Amino acid sequence: MLFDQTIPPFLKILRNLxxxxxxxxxxxxxxxFDVSILLNDRLSPDMFPLxxxxxxxxxxxxxxxxxxxxxxxxxxxxxxKSLPELxxxxxxxxxxxxxxxxxxxxxxxxxxxxxxxxxxxxxxxxEFLREHALPNIYFHVTTAYAILRHNGVExxxxxxxxxxxxxH
Amino acid sequence: MLFDQTIPPFLKILRNLxxxxxxxxxxxxxxxFDVSILLNDRLSPDMFPLxxxxxxxxxxxxxxxxxxxxxxxxxxxxxxKSLPELxxxxxxxxxxxxxxxxxxxxxxxxxxxxxxxxxxxxxxxxEFLREHALPNIYFHVTTAYAILRHNGVExxxxxxxxxxxxxH
Numbered sequence: 001m002l003f004d005q006t007i008p009p010f011l012k013i014l015r016n017l018x019x020x021x022x023x024x025x026x027x028x029x030x031x032x033f034d035v036s037i038l039l040n041d042r043l044s045p046d047m048f049p050l051x052x053x054x055x056x057x058x059x060x061x062x063x064x065x066x067x068x069x070x071x072x073x074x075x076x077x078x079x080x081k082s083l084p085e086l087x088x089x090x091x092x093x094x095x096x097x098x099x100x101x102x103x104x105x106x107x108x109x110x111x112x113x114x115x116x117x118x119x120x121x122x123x124x125x126x127e128f129l130r131e132h133a134l135p136n137i138y139f140h141v142t143t144a145y146a147i148l149r150h151n152g153v154e155x156x157x158x159x160x161x162x163x164x165x166x167x168h
Numbered sequence: 169m170l171f172d173q174t175i176p177p178f179l180k181i182l183r184n185l186x187x188x189x190x191x192x193x194x195x196x197x198x199x200x201f202d203v204s205i206l207l208n209d210r211l212s213p214d215m216f217p218l219x220x221x222x223x224x225x226x227x228x229x230x231x232x233x234x235x236x237x238x239x240x241x242x243x244x245x246x247x248x249k250s251l252p253e254l255x256x257x258x259x260x261x262x263x264x265x266x267x268x269x270x271x272x273x274x275x276x277x278x279x280x281x282x283x284x285x286x287x288x289x290x291x292x293x294x295e296f297l298r299e300h301a302l303p304n305i306y307f308h309v310t311t312a313y314a315i316l317r318h319n320g321v322e323x324x325x326x327x328x329x330x331x332x333x334x335x336h
Binding site: 004005008009012013043044047112118120121122123124126127130131132134135136138139142143146149150152157160161162164165166167168 | 172173176177180181211212215280286288289290291292294295298299300302303304306307310311314317318320325328329330332333334335336
């Protein structure tokens with residue numbers, strides 16, 4: 001049952017990403033520059049800018065959950081340009097992820113998962129989650145975080161990881 | 169049983185990281201600069217340099233696996249300064265991870281996991297893996313990758329993800 005390894009971590013990292021974007025917004029306001037400068041920055045000329053990193057993180061979660069559950073995900077047009085639009089994109093993705101139940105993931109471990117660029121090849125669900133979806137979503141959230149850190153936004157590892165469900 | 173969600177992805181991402189460092193080495197040689205410039209670069213003055221990102225990725229894997237299995241991990245002195253030393257650190261970690269068997273992970277889901285800085289608080293094994301160890305290792309490998317991309321090393325997402333076990 002892959003539900004627990006998929007939906008809770010996707011939800012958590014996207015919520016953390018949204019809170020990190022709030023800190024970017026506050027930083028830009030304090031320094032009196034347009035936050036879109038951050039949204040359009042990138043670490044290398046041939047890497048995606050922050051906006052696209054966030055869109056891909058959302059798509060990784062949306063499509064990953066849908067494919068594991070054998071559903072068809074809603075389509076996004078990737079037209080986000082502003083910070084509120086980007087936060088809304090995350091919010092929509094969170095709302096979509098929240099529709100999934102553990103029952104939706106019955107059989108997900110062995111489900112054949114493919115995507116258009118794989119030209120008919122497939123992974124088993126458990127392989128897809130472990131080797132593709134999870135490494136990918138953390139890659140894009142970390143890259144978004146790195147773009148902001150590189151620009152002086154005061155975020156830290158705790159913003160990325162979020163709160164731990166500690167017990168005493 | 170958390171073995172499958174722990175040891176194979178840790179091994180894979182560390183091997184990918186080692187191959188990424190080889191590309192950094194080749195890049196420095198081709199451009200005729202000392203690769204230690206890359207090893208000591210960072211994305212922000214208050215972020216760790218590449219060497220430390222690699223060391224932490226190794227520690228996340230080593231300590232994560234040991235804690236989930238209820239073992240005591242070997243200690244590293246973090247004295248690596250050169251690229252061969254850093255690659256050896258990864259290799260030692262890979263060799264250590266390879267000693268674990270599925271049986272070592274019996275009961276790991278519910279095991280109480282703690283570490284010194286948590287001051288007695290704990291997470292369940294399944295929470296620790298999902299919310300701490302996996303996001304952390306991907307964070308540090310992605311940050312190492314980002315430092316190299318920012319410096320013009322020609323690595324791509326495929327170097328980070330590695331080969332997929334595609335089926336036809």
